[in-house]
Amino acid sequence: MSVSFIRRIATPKKALSTAAVAAATVGMALTSAPAHAATTASGADARSIARQMIPDAAQFNAFSNIVNHESSWNVHATNSSSGAYGLVQALPASKMSSAGADWKTNPKTQIKWGLDYMNSRYGSPAAAWNFWQANGWY
Structure with a gap:
């Protein structure tokens, strides 16, 4: 030294x-x-991101209703019995990787995947909400 x-x-x-x-x-x-x-990300942050991504008020409200029921806007929400995960409770959770590698933590990625899912399966978030109200799931 x-x-x-x-x-x-x-x-x-x-x-x-x-x-x-x-x-x-x-x-x-x-x-x-x-x-x-x-x-x-807080629930308010995630909600704000969704509002920017879904400019139509009726579609945003429908999307928001589903997310409120599914995860209470918790990006890390996990269903202990099924393994569904995230804002929109994707099952299996890894499906959200198609929207981005940061799907586990990024609300924007989860919202994008959720919107794509709702639009492809139901036609819109409003139609997905109608289905959710009739069935308790979407």
């Missing part, structure tokens, strides 16, 4: 400033992570 290295460690002021710079650098690296790296 060199004498200059030992001196740097032995000098408290330098050691503290070096630690502060290192901590600040780590902090900057953590705060500069992309926004999509977040794994938790």
